[in-house]
Amino acid sequence: MFFKKSPWIIHYDATSCNGCDIEVIASLTPMYDLERFGIINTGNPKHADIFVVTGSVNESSHQVVKNIYDQMPNPKVVVAVGICATSGGIFRECYNVLGGVDTVIPVDVYVPGCAARPESIIDGIIKALDILERRLVEFRKAKTEARRQEKKLRRYHLND
């Protein structure tokens, strides 16, 4: 099983100005064509491996970002696209902006730019693939270890 070969992404616009959003979609369309890597943009968090967030978080959207992140199955990777998602950017001083996406959920890859270009978005997602693969190995190892521990406990009737 290779996650690297067919990761699905979910995109959410936290408070982006649309600039990065249309570039995320543009990178899926024929000119840049992220789908050639087997990447599909899905609307369902339960199907997704990579979470692409654009824009900084505000009072309303931070809960939505957290909900989507929590619903995604493990292992998962978060890519923050655009300078707003990274640090708040030009809107950092606005009263309703809490800051970058990393104030709510852990971020693995930061893609800077205003708006981030499709090339750099693709580059960021390819970087996320490596992290995803590494995380998958760790995830499997942890699972095997947990199973082994449970077996051991059962053998000595310790978990009755």
Added chain:
Amino acid sequence: MSQRNVIPFGPQHPVLPEPIHLDLVTEDETVVEAIPSIGFVHRGLEKLVEKKDYQDFVYVAERICGICSFMHGMTYCQAVEEVMGIAVPERALYLRTVWAELSRVHSHLMWLGLAADAFGFESLFMNCWKLREGILDIIEATTGGRVIFGSCKIGGVRRDIDGDTMKGIVEKLDRIAAEIRHTTDVFLNDYSVQHRLKEVGVMSGEEAYALGTVGPVLRASGVAMDARKIGYAAYRNLKFEPVVEKSGDCHARCRVRVREIFQSIDLIGQAARKMPEGEIAVKVTGAPSGEYFSRVEQPRGEVIYYVKANGTKNLQRFRVRTPTFANLPAMVRMLKGASIADVPNIILTVDPCISCIER
């Protein structure tokens, strides 16, 4: 009596890249009421004028919305220029017109693609976005940016387009226009597209006018209202008529946008022929004092900027009434009585720009 259900739509929904939340109150398959709740993209950038210099604020104004970013910057510049009484060079006005029309073409192509995606015509979606890249190439070659141009400033524009490049742009646009026509014919003539869009979300002219709708939504209901007719920038010297359709349904809104693409390409051609030589910017000194309402026709309709200044480097008050905000009541009204399957189509034909609404 059938049972009433409330179906939440959004904020994270596959049909739109942006977060909009609607509570759809339904009876069986019919929507009886749609209750929008907004605030997912609110940043509060109107208040940012108190912290940023009025000349630097052009950058913030451009980032109200990434789709019609140039027009936002242009409207802000127009407002401040009027307050300060700056005479912008004629060539700069023409250049602004060219970039504004280029962004209209790219916005409408993007909308056509998203609309095709909403009714499940994937290859049409991909085709529209492929054509849009041609327009973005021109924008990138002339301004350096793809979606945020940064080429407008108070007192003129930052970059010039020389004569040969302008000629090349017009030739390239003619070439792209032929390809666009090939794709838009599908929207106009295809049976399945008409089946999904015709007689869906119908709104009469009087109703559209009473609800205060603007832009393609209003023009699709037969009201010829286009803020470009006021004659800002170079539009007073160009020949065009507002695109009007009569039937007021989703397909009419689609036809208006298709025809506007070709109108914009024609306007760019006219502007290129009439563009005078000369300076592209004047030096701006001092600080504005006074107030002004600036109006510009964006791809989604008329935007209104209010600027109030009191002679300091920071503006006192800045207010934006964006086109989608004016179209929201119409959207809620059109959703009433629609079937659940048509909801994404109706929402999309308004061409909602959530980051514009909430700023």
